[in-house]
Amino acid sequence: MKERLVLLAIVAGMAVFIYIFQSYFNTLWGLAFLCTAMSIYVVFMNLAYKLKKRQLQKHPKIINENYKPFVTIMVPCHNEESVIEHTVANILNIDYPNFEIILIDDRSSDNTANVIKELEKRYENITALIRDKDAFPGKSAVLNDAMKIAKGEAILVFDADATVETDFLKKLIPELEPKDVGAVQARKVIRNKNYNLLTRCQNNEYTMDTHFQVGRDSVKGAVELRGNGELIKREAIEDIGGWNNYTITDDLDMSTRLHIKGWNIRFCPNAIVYEEGIIYLWPLYRQRRRWIEGTIRRYLEYFEDVLFSRKMSLRASLDMTAYVSEFIMPGWFIMELLIRVFKVLAKDAPTQSLYSSIVIGGLIGLGFFLAARYALRRYDNMPRLDAMFEALQTSIYLLIIWFPLVLFIAFKILFCKKDMNWGKTAHGLVLEEQENINEENKNLLKI
Template sequence: MALAKISGENRRIKSILFLICCALAGIFPHLMAPSKNLFPSITLAVLLGGYGLRVVLRDRRDNYQLQNEYLIKEEKFVETLPKVDVLVAARDEENVIERLVSRLLSIEYPEEKISLWIIDDGSQDRTPDLLKKLRTSFSRINVLSRPLMSGGGKSGALNSVLNKTDGEWLFILDADAQLQSNVLLRAIALALHGGWSAVQLRKSVVNCELNQIASYQAMEMAMDAVIQRGRLASGGVSELRGNGQLINRKVLECCGGFNEQTITDDLDLSFRFLLTRSPIVIMWDPPIQEEAVESLSALFRQRKRWAEGGLQRFFDYWPLLISNRLSKFKKIDLSCFFLLQYVLPVVSLIDLIVSIILFETPLYWPLSIVAFGISSLAFWKGCSQNSEGPRLPSPNFINILGATIYLAHWFIVIPFIVVKMSLFRKTLIWEKTDHIGS
């Protein structure tokens, strides 16, 4: 099965089968004798909890960092730098587009080896006018405009500029990205000296002091980096996160470019890199800074897209994921991740519904407690580490408890998306996150 030919067929049928399997798993323990009905949950709690604990403990502060920071200042290193294309897909970004251009122009890299591209993807606000004005003032900025509803979402926007660029590496940013001026040099050095096919910068929140929702998102991003680095250190899988990703063009071309049949280009591309044995590394410092969404409604809109895109890739690529393309441990790692992030929320909801109907106690609470416990440990570890970006929230008891409770929103979002994908056909629309300009 060629990666470029995977188009996401029969996702609705696959989602229905997934929902049925989760329903059976949620109902089954209630059919067992009371003395044995906790056995499935306790068994999974031990196995998946042991996996999660191993992952969190394997993360180290000095993992996957450039050991010799002075390297990027050496003349010989600068002379041999590869050409890089910086790409930003933007739609309706009038609040941040001027700041974005300022950030792009401040990137430290030889001018003859870097090109800066902004793809205006059918903006209907003042973004096109602002870009035209900025382009006049700053000739280094290249602008490509796409008509409204050109199709393909962010992937389509990025694909549209590939034939106009020739860099050996692509640095993908979101329009609200804020970054240190030397971040590209450090990411390139890590990629070249570590033999990585892609570098994903740790994501951090620039407006984490706005409210508790933003603060918990900052903690969640630190937790995610800890878990990803721990999975990688354990021989497992790490993933791209869209904003702040440095990727090798040749590998991207081998993967068939960006997939226009998905709503989360980064998650889909992560699997394509995985299946072509192209390793991705997570770089802790310096991070890529972005805005957190500021309200619960915006949070749920964002997370529904992430959840749907995350499930889509498992439905699309599962025949290849269980093939001999992956090592045994990577299959185990993916299985544990899939069970904890996607299966557990749906099974827990089914378990709760059955318990209410039968006037019984829910039976998957041991697994849920272990999952939240591992998350709390990852919160503490992530927020305890130094950060060159915005200061992370204090890893005190109140913050960790609040962030752990905050994670429960996935137990609403995931089941909702599974039901939605099972009942309705998906129209692929790039539902962007609004950027305020924090």
């Protein structure tokens, strides 16, 4: 109810502001100012990153080789029989002396439970946890159940399709050592990025996220966990009372609560976790819908704590407040455009008043393009022309995905009941697709 009331107040206030003040001045300048302020902040983060990089070149970070906490690797599984064995084989190759693996079957309807039981028998450092069919739904509840039997001083969470290099923990662990650091997030990369246009755009989106996360880390802002490849101190988890069972995005909710409690989160771009990109549009929409809903809901739920927490650093608070603009922009722009169209149709405003809306929309798209191009050049070492082409595709992809979903989720929060289903991303689709192709080829040969 709190989330609904806060969002209603924001939407109503924005609508009244735009409708009334459009008669006196162009309220789109307010949106333009918001976009400009965010752009300046991004430039500031980039400068901070370059300064930090220069300082590290002069004074390299000293790594404490003795800091090797026992790590519990948790892998939540729901209908993952097609990928979990491959994932476990990859995890077991990690070059680190002290870790255990907990595989959690969350009410699967396939053979996942039997597969992870067999893996438990095969390897002494693997524990299989089978949840009851009537267990509380959601990934957070899964992780909380696993915490009850976890032995680790640090908890590493992987998705069931994750793969990493053998030195993954060696890169991640040193970032966790400082006392004020509660968690570290690895860089996420789409493993099958060249499968089709959607997977390429997803990978480019992840590269943009890497760019922003590095920037936020450089200014000691509110770096966020991303669910897959997140390493969290047990002390920090216990300090905030574990994962929130009533959130639909466990990682974003935990990120916010860690910052509110005064814990810092670091981002480690050198440690990469690979995951499977979604190859079909509708499953992608479902995944992004859940992500956006979780993001908006956590802002609505914790906005008072973010603004007034005594433990949260001012930098993290300002950084998180700045990033709220990525959700305000779509709503403001669409509302502005609809009100202008209504006034033009009612002959209360000239047709020319729509031109400024088109210009601002173009500037928002340009912002996406420049951010994507810069990120692809820096982190994927993409040639200039390729980066421009990929950035253009990704900008269109983001506008198609982002704007409609932000509006849809706002409507859902205002008028629909909160859905607590995990909304898990389907894994193994590429393998399944290849198997279907192979089967079709066999049938053709028979003919």
